[in-house]
Amino acid sequence: MRQRIRPSHIRHSAALVAAAAVVAAVPTALAPSAHAEEGEPSLVISNLPRTSPKPGDVYDESVVITNKGTAAADGVTFRIRLTRGLDFPDAVKGCTYSTVEDQVRQALCELDTVIEPGASVETPIRFKALPDALMEAVEYGTSATGAAPGEGFDDSYRRLTLTADSSADLVAVGEDTEALAGDRQSITVKLRNDGPGWIQNQDSDDQTALMVQIPPGTVAAEVPDECAPFGIDGPSGPAGTPGKAKYVCWPADHTLDVGESLSFTFMLDIKDDTKTTTGEVKATSVYDIHPVFDKNPANDKDRIRIAIPTDYEPEPSPSDDPTDGSTTAGNGNDPDGQSVGGTGSTGGTGSTSAGTSAGTSTGGTGASTTGSVDGNLASTGSDGTPLIAGAAAAAAAFGGVLVMAVRRRRATAQSG
Known part of the structure; x- marks a missing residue:
């Protein structure tokens, strides 16, 4: 059996990264494939052993190319494709390296050999697992005639999936x-x-x-x-x-x-x-x-x-009964659902009541202070209403003193 070494000839410009090395002819007494037409080669590729490499490991195995046809395969274009978590450890003479879609690395290698019907040759496949390797795939092989493989898989072009020892x-x-x-x-x-x-x-x-x-x-x-x-x-x-x-x-x-x-x-x-x-x-x-x-x-x-903030309830109006010295603060919910509010009282004790969600309002002597949940004071000494009422009562009392004084003066004048 003869084996010829010729200069490499790259048949596809869009080739992927691959590795091939020494090709050794191994004569094998195999019968031609029953499906092969007379006068045509029919190349078959063996399966790569399965593996689960750790990042940094180098995979180094070989596949066997066997001609089950009835004619010799004169020269073999061998292709290897690696997903992005794998790469080629070194360049091999006779191979052209490139990257294609989805960051796939490819090598397109020309094996300058003749594979007679029934004969086999062996070629190595080497790749390494990168730090980001996890779920990977390797495509490898040729076509039935030894020409560059197309897309899809058959006996002459195979695919190995592997999971790296990583996470x-x-x-x-x-x-x-x-x-x-x-x-x-x-x-x-x-x-x-x-x-x-x-x-x-x-x-x-x-x-x-x-x-x-x-x-x-x-x-x-x-x-x-x-x-x-x-x-x-x-x-x-x-x-x-x-x-x-x-x-x-x-x-x-x-x-x-x-x-x-x-x-x-x-x-x-x-x-x-x-x-x-x-x-x-x-x-x-x-x-x-x-x-x-x-x-x-x-x-x-x-x-x-x-x-979703809860809507505040409207604040009730102050009491219309002038003798009722109390007002009621409106209740509302803060974002955490806490009820806030209080009730003030009138008189000389100067009581205070909580009126806002942010703090408290303080009333003066004899006045009531009541706050609303939106921070606005209603019907309190702040807007003058109780103070005006108190001033009116004081003025009425002071006027009574004047009337009594005038009456007393008139009584004195009449008696005099």
Whole structure:
């Protein structure tokens, strides 16, 4: 069997990072494939052994290329593609390296050899796990004829998924805001990846997601395009559907890099009778399954809290009975639901009563002071009403003294 070494010929400019090395011909007595047409090669690639490398580890294995066809494969274009948590440890002669979509590293290598029908050759595949490695994939192989592979997988071009010996910490971030009953309020919730591994599920459609429980007493009027209603165990309707109680949100590209934070903004209609209300966000998956790579569940949940101030009750009018020397302060609720107020009294004792939510008002001797919850004093000595009434009474009393004095003087003059 002959093996020829020729100058490399790059057939695709958009190639990915790869590694190939010495190619050794290994004659094998294999029968031609029953499906191969006469006069055509039919190359088959063996499977790479599974692995779970730690960040920093180098994977060094080989695959066997076997020709099960009826004609020789004269030259093989071999391609390796690595997801972003993997890289090539060194460059190999005869390979062209590049990066393509989604940060995939590729190597396109020309193996200048002839593989006769029934023969096999072996070629190495080497890559290393980067610090952010977690859920990764490796594509490797050629085409049935030995030309550059296309897209998709078959016996000549394969894919290996692997999970690095690492983790990623998902964090759910809620929001604490205020609104008025009957109004519309936006809330923004977030899903963050604190690493060390980047996240993209390579094995299933159960992608990383954020579960959003809408606060009771509110209605989701506007929903992000990345969020779908959540049913019993998964998405239950088209993304962006309004009016549901629970949603599941996930990135459009199913990717969450280390340190990346995804935001989802909902517009909520607050019902007229709604009091302060609380919902929840949870870092999970599209089917609400806790990801095994997340080893820190303590920060998986957070709350959505919408504080709605309670309306104050109107203040009652002062008593119309001039003989009733008391007024009643209005009661109201502060944001924590505490009732504030008090009752003043008239007389010479100079009593004081609590009148505002922020503090107390103090009355003078013989006057009543009563405050309202909004901080304005009503019917007190501050606006002069009791003081004027007191002055009128004093003037009346003083006038009586004058009348008596005049009468006494007239009586004296008449008697004289």
